[in-house]
Amino acid sequence: MRTQIMKLFRGNEMRIFGSRFVTTTSHPRHATDISASIKEESQESGEIIYSPFPDLKIPNKDIFSFFYDVNKSWQHKTFTECGLSGKKYTFGQTMDSALRWGEAVKKILPNSKNPTIAFICPNSPDFVCLFLGTLAAGGIVSPLNPLYTPVEAANQIRDSGAELLVVDPILEPLVDAVLKVLGKPMPVVVNGVSSSGRPNAQEVLADPNAKMLDFKELDPNSAAFLPYSSGTTGNPKGVKLSHNALAINTCMVSRDHQEVQIGILPLFHIFGVAATLMPGLYLGMKTITMPKFDPNLFISTIKKHGITTFQAVPLLCKFIASCDLITKEDLKSTHSFVIGGSPLSTDVAYGLKNKAPTVHINEGFGMTETLITHGTPILNETIGSSLRLLPNAKAKVVDLDTREMLPPNTPGELIVQSPSSMLGYHK
Known part of the structure; x- marks a missing residue:
């Protein structure tokens, strides 16, 4: 690779x-x-x-529908557990939280059918829910390396056409620097408590009263994941999977x-x-x-x-x-x-x-x-x-x-x- x-x-x-x-x-x-x-x-x-x-x-199914059907067999089993904090999600909780985030995406970007969402997040159970919820909403996940400089991160966000950025609280200073490089505003949601008063994605994931996305099956041949490959000539290129x-x-x-x-x-x-x-x-x-x-x-x-x-x-x-x-x-x-x-x-x-x-x-x-x-x-x-x-x-x-x-x-x-x-x- x-x-x-x-x-x-x-x-x-x-x-x-x-x-x-x-x-x-x-x-x-x-x-x-x-x-x-x-x-x-x-x-x-x-x-x-x-x-x-x-x-x-x-399979010939969109990836969220594919896993949603499979996971019915073990929805009460623990799927993710944070090795640092011990926070856990069962498979069922993961899917429910993903659907809450999927509905939130629709509200944040009401005029976007298949939005690209950029993530600057380390591994965590919450990030998994946000990843899957983006797919359920018909979005495209484009994750960034948290070690990127502001210019590198801005290049990927600009090239990918991302309409929303989700960031870990500890990386908010990087996002502030990225927005300065981009030279334009962009909606930002924080995967945790924000130091700048930005919306907290975890509140959506955990809210039992939050509306869940009524997801529809998507075209299985449409793009779902847009990582960037640095092994090509020139700047890293977005790989449409x-x-x-x-x-x-x-x-x-x-x-x-x-x-x-x-x-x-x-x-x-x-x-x-x-x-x-x-x-x-x-x-x-x-x-x-x-x-x-x-x-x-x-x-x-x-x-x-x-x-x-x-x-x-x-x-x-x-x-x-x-x-x-x-x-x-x-x-x-x-x-x-x-x-x-x-x-x-x-x-x-x-x-x-x-x-x-x-x-x-x-x-x-x-x-x-x-x-x-x-x-x-x-x-x-x-x-x-x-x-x-x-x-x-x-x-x-x-x-x-x-x-x-x-x-x-x-x-x-x-x-x-x-x-x-x-x-x-x-x-």
Whole structure:
């Protein structure tokens, strides 16, 4: 994935940068221990590579309707819990609060049919409700990196055409600076108590008397999510992802028997949305949110909650593998690590195996523009190797100049086709 995931080990912060390789070498992977349902994969000169897994049916529903129907099975279960404050939402409360926010969006922007709403918020249970409520109202979510400078943030807000900005209370000074750069007023809602008297979104979420949105199903091929990819040439570009793309990718990457995860990957990044938020909703998983990486809080969360799966970048995996305060006993409930953002070194992989010998290490490959396209099959884990195409995806490697397909072990450009690919770049 070629965008910023964030946060560097600097004091108690962690900034992690991921990158995407444009040039690659074609290596066919052959299964040696794989289930019978997986088709044999091979590549000869000039052949397209297909996923070894059966295709999945595309949900063909807008993402809020898709999850609203699924969540009826576990609406009383806890969905999100703030690792810092302990604030919790069940799945049912999340959906109800999202619908309250969706109705509020309609009132704030009465003349906008599909407004883009910008968010500058760290991970929290409330932010999840605001995210989903925006989608329910037919809006497009465009999250910003909280570490942006005022000029960087203003550039994204201006380019995205955002009509409303939602911000965390601690980041209000950034918003004030952004508005000065923009040179024009803009409605701002605060996810908490404002120091400037701005509306408090949490009051809407928590008000049992607030009207809920009477939501209607939306065009599943319309845009739902507009993250910005910094791995392209020039300034970051808005990546238009449809409801269908998010839904099919959720089905593609979901794993079985997952119960508790840490929501530390930021939700302004596609990795956090595609690998943590969406599968959590789809599978009825409990998600412990963290606003940022804090070593003590991270360790205590692992010890307290019995985490069954981690979605992480390699730097976080290195921390887990090397930290003496995280023991085998702490990871006894863990059955998988889902890893992306940059390549995982074999040393760190074996470090994780040393602490959790039976854990499945699932390296994924993808980018903002395609979501996740490759992953490690459970029955064919190979340390240091990624990867099989996920269902519904296919790929080829071509010559950079002639665009002809290439045989194995030949450097070229990787071309991927998947129903989870973007609609295109914004503007």
